Amino acid sequence: MPVVREKRENSLWLTEEQTEGLRLSLKVDDVVFRRRSEYQEILIVDTPEYGRVLVLDGAVQITERDEFCYSEMMAHVPLCAHPCPRRVLIAGGGDGAILREVLKHPEVERCVLLDIDREVVEASKLYMPWASARLEDPRADVKNVDAMEFIRRTDERFDAAIIDSTDPVDFAAGFFQAPFYSDVKGVLNEGGIVATLTESPFCDGALMRQAVSEMRSVFRNARVYWGAVPTYPSGMWTYCAASDSADPSVPLRTVHDARYYTEAVHRAAFVLPKFLAECFA
Amino acid sequence: MPVVREKRENSLWLTEEQTEGLRLSLKVDDVVFRRRSEYQEILIVDTPEYGRVLVLDGAVQITERDEFCYSEMMAHVPLCAHPCPRRVLIAGGGDGAILREVLKHPEVERCVLLDIDREVVEASKLYMPWASARLEDPRADVKNVDAMEFIRRTDERFDAAIIDSTDPVDFAAGFFQAPFYSDVKGVLNEGGIVATLTESPFCDGALMRQAVSEMRSVFRNARVYWGAVPTYPSGMWTYCAASDSADPSVPLRTVHDARYYTEAVHRAAFVLPKFLAECFA
Numbered sequence: 001m002p003v004v005r006e007k008r009e010n011s012l013w014l015t016e017e018q019t020e021g022l023r024l025s026l027k028v029d030d031v032v033f034r035r036r037s038e039y040q041e042i043l044i045v046d047t048p049e050y051g052r053v054l055v056l057d058g059a060v061q062i063t064e065r066d067e068f069c070y071s072e073m074m075a076h077v078p079l080c081a082h083p084c085p086r087r088v089l090i091a092g093g094g095d096g097a098i099l100r101e102v103l104k105h106p107e108v109e110r111c112v113l114l115d116i117d118r119e120v121v122e123a124s125k126l127y128m129p130w131a132s133a134r135l136e137d138p139r140a141d142v143k144n145v146d147a148m149e150f151i152r153r154t155d156e157r158f159d160a161a162i163i164d165s166t167d168p169v170d171f172a173a174g175f176f177q178a179p180f181y182s183d184v185k186g187v188l189n190e191g192g193i194v195a196t197l198t199e200s201p202f203c204d205g206a207l208m209r210q211a212v213s214e215m216r217s218v219f220r221n222a223r224v225y226w227g228a229v230p231t232y233p234s235g236m237w238t239y240c241a242a243s244d245s246a247d248p249s250v251p252l253r254t255v256h257d258a259r260y261y262t263e264a265v266h267r268a269a270f271v272l273p274k275f276l277a278e279c280f281a
Numbered sequence: 282m283p284v285v286r287e288k289r290e291n292s293l294w295l296t297e298e299q300t301e302g303l304r305l306s307l308k309v310d311d312v313v314f315r316r317r318s319e320y321q322e323i324l325i326v327d328t329p330e331y332g333r334v335l336v337l338d339g340a341v342q343i344t345e346r347d348e349f350c351y352s353e354m355m356a357h358v359p360l361c362a363h364p365c366p367r368r369v370l371i372a373g374g375g376d377g378a379i380l381r382e383v384l385k386h387p388e389v390e391r392c393v394l395l396d397i398d399r400e401v402v403e404a405s406k407l408y409m410p411w412a413s414a415r416l417e418d419p420r421a422d423v424k425n426v427d428a429m430e431f432i433r434r435t436d437e438r439f440d441a442a443i444i445d446s447t448d449p450v451d452f453a454a455g456f457f458q459a460p461f462y463s464d465v466k467g468v469l470n471e472g473g474i475v476a477t478l479t480e481s482p483f484c485d486g487a488l489m490r491q492a493v494s495e496m497r498s499v500f501r502n503a504r505v506y507w508g509a510v511p512t513y514p515s516g517m518w519t520y521c522a523a524s525d526s527a528d529p530s531v532p533l534r535t536v537h538d539a540r541y542y543t544e545a546v547h548r549a550a551f552v553l554p555k556f557l558a559e560c561f562a
Contacts, residue, residue: 013304015306019330020308020329020330021307021308021328021329021330022305022306022307022308022330023294023304023305023306024303024304024305024306025296025303025304025305025306026302026303027301027302027303047302048301048302049300049301049302049303049484065483066483066515068556069554200511202346202347202511203330226509227554228507228509228515228516228517228554230481230483230515230516230517234347234509234511234516235509235511235515235516235517236509236511236516258555259554259555259556260554260555260556261554261555262552262554262555264552265552265553265554265555267549267552268548268549268552271543271545271546271548271549272546273350273508273509273540273541273542273543273546274539274540274541274542274543274546275349275540275541
């Protein structure tokens with residue numbers, strides 16, 4: 001008798017080790033791009049669950065379906081809390097998704113984006129138009145340089161800065177520390193506001209508390225806010241927005257064409273669940 | 282030469298297929314309990330990431346570390362929106378976590394908990410004291426009966442009802458439909474409030490919209506709210522609270538000893554990200 005083997009689909013999965021004991025796996029339809037750049041392992045895959053996904057060194061950076069949750073809260077909270085943000089700085093964010101949100105503000109005349117890895121920018125232009133569409137906008141100035149060094153040396157001043165770094169390993173660790181926050185403060189105009197990611201209270205609680213504490217040591221008003229980002233560890237994501245004179249929790253303007261952000265969402269994001277507020281007490 | 286094999290740790294993982302293309306995996310230290318009851322496969326494991334975890338038919342129900350996010354928002358939103366909730370009904374919730382939250386309200390004189398599966402209740406008493414601690418409280422009346430049938434037949438009336446069903450497969454599908462919501466309305470006192478889970482907009486959008494639409498067809502004020510629950514699909518979880526006369530989005534009282542809930546969190550939870558609000562427009 002011939003053995004009849006049931007036909008099964010080939011099954012390819014992207015698995016991120018979010019922590020030592022936690023993994024998120026996305027089924028993969030296609031591997032779109034895979035390359036080791038000078039700085040990191042770049043991987044772009046198509047998934048049925050979250051659309052196209054950018055992965056750097058094994059960590060999901062953005063997905064087509066949920067990146068708006070992150071990109072909008074990183075961009076619109078600092079920009080809407082500023083009365084007229086003309087010049088904006090983005091450290092990291094080479095995929096262009098946050099830049100796309102920044103340029104939705106008609107007040108913005110110039111946005112400097114600093115991503116050390118030119119290959120991330122190029123791959124995004126080729127394969128992720130929904131993220132990269134505005135990378136060649138005349139108001140955008142994309143520089144493939146070391147963001148920390150640039151910020152230390154530049155004479156340019158900004159109304160808002162957005163720190164969209166990768167996770168704090170290797171060359172990105174400094175993005176979560178006071179000396180860097182202090183340099184960022186140095187390039188802000190009077191009334192300037194900075195926003196940064198501060199990870200998840202469930203998966204990176206110690207790092208979150210540390211980053212916020214360092215922000216507080218540098219800025220007079222450093223305020224934590226939070227939102228959902230399904231493909232980031234635990235899905236509960238925190239941010240910190242800070243300024244020496246502005247109150248980042250109060251929106252002064254709004255933005256059109258948003259999918260996550262509203263002025264009410266801006267205010268509500270600063271209302272922290274009790275356990276989260278207690279992390280910073 | 283003898284072959285020297287590096288000693289490696291045995292690695293055991295619990296993997297939930299949250300959707301066809303999405304899996305969440307938790308490293309497992311110990312399998313605490315595993316048994317097929319009359320109704321479902323019951324599994325309790327210890328994990329380094331989320332502590333002790335209850336799994337029913339392959340779906341994570343509650344974890345020691347994050348269940349407060351869910352239990353508190355299911356219990357305190359309807360109870361705090363009521364001026365004096367004396368009698369409370371819980372459909373499902375045999376682990377006891379929501380009951381524990383309900384009994385934090387000194388106004389509550391009696392809480393009837395309906396879970397068809399006695400073995401879930403017993404396993405929780407034995408292995409999850411942090412959830413089950415109040416199952417034998419004199420104010421609690423735990424009945425191992427079919428919740429739908431009980432609600433259809435009972436003469437008792439309640440000030441608040443909480444529907445903590447498993448996912449809408451098999452015998453639990455009816456928990457997400459208008460005929461059941463209508464029966465629940467029938468056991469509510471004047472001013473009574475019901476809260477139910479309505480799944481994730483990212484992983485179960487169609488079901489979420491359908492459940493809310495059925496709630497709206499039955500109650501005059503059916504309001505969606507949301508919160509973080511890291512171990513539920515996408516981590517972004519929605520709920521619907523409804524009443525014919527009360528406004529569930531307005532807290533009238535507060536509760537002590539909460540870890541997620543505050544009155545401000547109650548209000549903020551009804552501020553929906555734009556894409557979520559548009560699901561119900």
